[in-house]
Amino acid sequence: MFTSLSAWLISLSGKQFDRPQEYDDPNATIANILAEVRQLGAATDFPPNKLKTGHGEYCIYVLDKLADEALKKSGFKWGKPLYPEEETEEESTVDDDVELTLDKVDDEIAEEEDIEEEESFLDLEGLRNLQTNKETAESSRPEEIMESSVDANEWRLEVERVTPSLKVHIRTDNKDWRTHVDQMHLHKDGIETALSETKGYLDKLHKEITRTLEKIGSREKYINNQLEHLLQDFRGTQDGLAEVKEQYRQASGGVTERTRQLAEVTEELERIKQEMEERGSSMTDGSPLVKIKQALQRLKNEVIQMDVRVGVVEQNLLQAKLKDKTNMQRDMNKPIGNANDYDYLKG
Template identity: 60%
Template sequence: MSAAQVVQSMADDGRRGEDDERGPGAQHQMFVVMEDLLDKLKLLDYEEQVLVKHNMKPLSRHYFVASPYTANNPGEQFYMFSVIAAWLITLCGRPFETPQEHDDPNATVSNVLSQLRALGGLVDFPPSKLKSGSGEHVCYVLDRLAEEALKSRDFIWKKPLYPSEELEEESVMEDDAELTLSKVEEMTEEPDEEEDVIDLEELKTRSNQRARPEMILESVTDSAEWNLEVERVLPQLKVTIRSDVKDWRIHVSQMHQHQDGIKTSLKEAKGYLDKLLEEISKTQEKVGSREKYINSQLEHLITDYRNAQSKLSEAKELYQQGSGGVTERTRTLAEISEELEKVKQEMEEKGSSMSDGAPVVKIRQSLTKLKQEIQQMDVRMGVVEHTLLQAKLKEKNNMTRDMHATHITETSTHTYL
């Protein structure tokens, strides 16, 4: 059965019922699918294109089967699933952005499932099954995308070629101290021709002799010789039967032994568990009765406690109201204090200016300077008036001279006429 058929059978089993209603092997099909998925990812060179690029660790054989394989960081499985799914969708010829760790898981799962439907995949399970990052549905989605990626690369699965096995005779070093079962049979089947013939007469004479009681009670055999004979014969009495590892009967017998052991352990454990269940039930009944008794004894205290809680809530409300008024009045007081500080500062400035004689000195200095400037202006005005007077007098003299010259010229003219 191929991986796709296994995954499809898993999906069909999921639609028929829960895991306990399916066969005993259905729970372990996801392990087979995960191993096939890892082989497909290796064919697609995911080590170089995904692990090295995103600085991730290689996947284990059962990484996406269940969440306990990454107990330290549960979100790592979902991030690894989203990155590998995005990479496989890109290999199928469909643009898909690589998800980030802070992306919304619901949006990522929705995008992956939409791409899977577009590629012809069957999605008959809720998207929440993929948010854990593990389970048969995660294995199914990744395996389906890996199949489509291999198809896009024109990869074809070929039939496996099994090497021809040649039966080689195992050369077993024989040990003189061990006898195999075949040797024992040969020894029993082949008569010993060199065995000495029993002397019947001697046996008859021995049987006719009566054994003495002291010979029966005390042996005349030397213990040292007896031990030597035992040490010499003991290795030859060992029979070793070599078991074949490939024999299915051995595995069946082992399965029966394990089954018997499990049944025995189950009976013992069931007895212990029944006793434990009975003790737990009795303890629960005792705890329940004790709890009812305590509740009946403390009922009036509970009522008082509730009344005190209600009074406390009322007091808290009153306190909040009072604290609100105090806060408002504190703010008003702060504003008034600020205005008072401003008024005090202005009064201090006016008082200091009134008691200080520096402005009067400045006024006097200014008056003195002003008088000096007036005097300088008067001198300048006198100089200007004197200059102007000289200019007027000069101009008047010029005019008088011109007039005399004109009168003399006219007189001379009349005289010549």
């Protein structure tokens, strides 16, 4: 990814740079990228191996330099920042008046308490003025019921318009000790209520469990008393069973030894049977006699052939002897010639 981004930025800066492929030599690719960065006049006083990982400080440095050069070549310019318009002071003042904080509410409550404390004292002058005001109000009271001239729909619209402004927004502070105290009292009441109900259930459950355990204990004692003789018989039977198991173990040891001996005898018997079968099959088998007869017949044929050959050889020898004898007689009957013939005969 790093080499692809570098190649793309170099191409945006107006230079020819081949996009690296998957099987390209990474050392050669890194060397080409560093050469382009050096041509931009940037310092590259770090080892090329730092760029092989594809991430890190030096990779960001190289991409930053190449991006700056690409922006310069493309003619990109930074514009002036646009700041958002701020709200007027009147609107903020209205919002502050509408939203009451917890501190203002506390101050108002304290003022009301002070007023109530002041009113708790008997003020004669105030009572006299109050009596005078009552008499004046009674004298100025109209004789007929006053009727409003305002339209009900207009009054309802005015109420709907003013109602959002009359809402009191109290910001709850988690650090306020009053909130913590209220929560503590609330949790305490809940715990006490749940405890009273749960305690009743647990007491009832405890009584039932105790009653059940007592019943189980009494039943167990009764069963033990009723089954005492059966338990004794059972223990005696267990002892007898243990003795029988011991006898069986001893007997099984002898049986195992005899079984091993039986296996050895059976194996020896099988071996003897196999030998007897082999001998019986060899005695009743006529194939050896047939083979002997065939061999004798072949010998006879070979003897006959040898006799024929011997006869032929004897005939050849006899003919050779007769021929030699005939030649000798012819030579002896031949008249004696010159000395050369004599020398020939002598030789």
